[in-house]
Amino acid sequence: MSGDGIEILRLGARGDGVAADGLHVPGALPGERVRVGPAEERRGVRRAALDAVLAPSPDRVAPFCPYFGTCGGCAIQHLAPEPYAAWKRGLVVTALSRAGIDAPVAPLRDAHGAGRRRATFHVRRIDGRAEAGFMAARSHALVAIDHCPITEPPLHRAPEVARALARPLGGGGKPLDVQATATAGGLDVDVRGHGPADARARQALVALAGDLDLARLSLHGEVLVQRRPPVVPAGRAPLVPPPGGFLQATRLGEAMLADLVVAGVGEAKRVADLFSGAGAFSLRLAETRAVHAVEGDAGALAALDRAARATPGLRAVTHERRDLFRRPLLAPELDRFDAVVFDPPRAGAEAQAARLAEATVPVVVGVSCDAGTFARDAGLLLAGGYRLAEVVPLDQFRHSPHVELVGVFRREGRRRR
Incomplete structure (x- = not known):
């Protein structure tokens, strides 16, 4: 390797610095000249360890964690807040663009709060x-x-x-x-x-x-x-999740996602919450409207039901155990609701999105932890006549390449039956 080092042009999707020849250098930033070790290829990606930063970026900051660089939990503690936020928002913009979707993407919202819970x-x-x-x-x-x-x-x-x-x-x-x-x-x-x-x-x-x-x-x-x-707590409800069950990573992140979901469904009186988990959204939605929660995990539904029964003043909360990957709700079932919320795992909700595209539900709110699968599912809804009004990215997993997002879809061109 030349003593002059190599120049880093951009940040990759995993937070690595990327050189002109596609070499990924963890810990390097755009605009820097760095010296690296021998390159190794794994799963089609060439990477090299960072040996030294010869010309640092003005956006470089000191990592706060003594384990950063050895622990694999955080990828990017060394980038200043403004370019970091632009990079993370850009992950969503890029995913939508690659899927041919032109939709407004709001600035990144910080959802870290007091930290991971x-x-x-x-x-x-x-x-x-x-x-x-x-x-x-x-x-x-x-x-x-x-x-x-x-x-x-x-x-x-x-x-x-x-x-x-x-x-x-x-x-x-x-x-x-x-x-x-x-x-x-x-x-x-x-x-x-x-x-x-x-x-x-x-x-x-x-x-x-x-x-x-x-x-x-x-x-x-x-x-x-x-x-x-x-x-x-999930709104006013005292939720006790099942042992080892899924929860949003931060309290603030869950609250911000829920606020966006509640705002997204607007004045809807009957809402279906698909992939509901233990009810982080259902229980908050039920404070003002009837909710039908659909989830494949029996323990999560039992926790939701106990929390709903223990909370006075909620509207009707019904639930259904169903594998939405194998048996998505069909259009006639979906059309009973004024709005639908879906929050699938990282793999997305392709089968359910295809059925939503055939329905006449006026509003669909999609929540996702993967911009790529969200863009794929959004494409199905758009092809079915929906408009993606806005996408809001949230930074719940600070210092990592993971980004949460909420997108609101509105039905255009077809009247509700």
């Missing part, structure tokens, strides 16, 4: 002792950490909790994944990877839950002990 810590035995942390980027190597500074303060002790819980389960000899969630009742912890535990190990775990002052402790989704309800 949930995280999964990996536990492995290293040099004879259990260590907890995150995986290095593109690696199975564990980066042991003391605490993660982008999490809420109650989660700062989570690595210590994970190490302690590993002791009755072999001390990290078998890889464990420990999901910790900060709730109103305290830490809610679900341990996975060990398989069934004998009576002695289970008793030890229950005792540790008391010593560690956990709200709830579960093993592979089975509750071992609940000392306090791990409540996660």
Whole structure:
């Protein structure tokens, strides 16, 4: 490699600096001249480690986390806020453009709040002792950490909790994944990877839950002990999610997404919430309108139902267990509603979007954690006569390439039957 180094032209979709020849350099920024190590190709992408920044960008800032650069959790702590926000909004703009969609994209909204309220810590035995942390980027190597500074303060002790819980389960000899969630009742912890535990190990775990002052402790989704309800408020509703169940990463992110969903459906009186999960949107929507929640996970629906029954003054909340990937709601079923909300996993909702395109629902609000699959699904709705009024990107996963978004679709050219 020449002593003059190479020039970085742009940021890639994963936060790597990209040179003119397509070489990806993690940690490098546009406009910089850098020296790199030998290039390696993996899955069609050539990458090289950053050896030195020879001419830094004026947008370079000092990372705040001591683990940045080794831990694979954050990709881009070294970029100043304004260009960072432009890059992240640009991920959405690019995804829509590649799908041939011309729609207004709002400025990126910061949804980080107090930090991540949930995280999964990996536990492995290293040099004879259990260590907890995150995986290095593109690696199975564990980066042991003391605490993660982008999490809420109650989660700062989570690595210590994970190490302690590993002791009755072999001390990290078998890889464990420990999901910790900060709730109103305290830490809610679900341990996975060990398989069934004998009576002695289970008793030890229950005792540790008391010593560690956990709200709830579960093993592979089975509750071992609940000392306090791990409540996660959803609007006025006291939601207790199923062990290890899905939640939005930050409290502020969930609240901002819900506000956009409620505003998007407008004056609709009957709303279908598809891929509803445990009801983060349904329970808030039900404060002012009737809601039908559809979800494939029975535990999530049970949690939604309990929260709805425990909240006085909500409108009717009905629910249906259904695999929307295999059995999406059909047009006649959809046309019973004044608005539809869908919030699928990262894979998107292609089958359901195709059926929505055949329906006459006046308003559809799409929530997504993947701009590419959202653009694909949006294309189906647009081909069916909808107009994408606006897309709002939210930065819930700060310092990562992940971006949340909400898009509001309005029916054009066809009257409601």
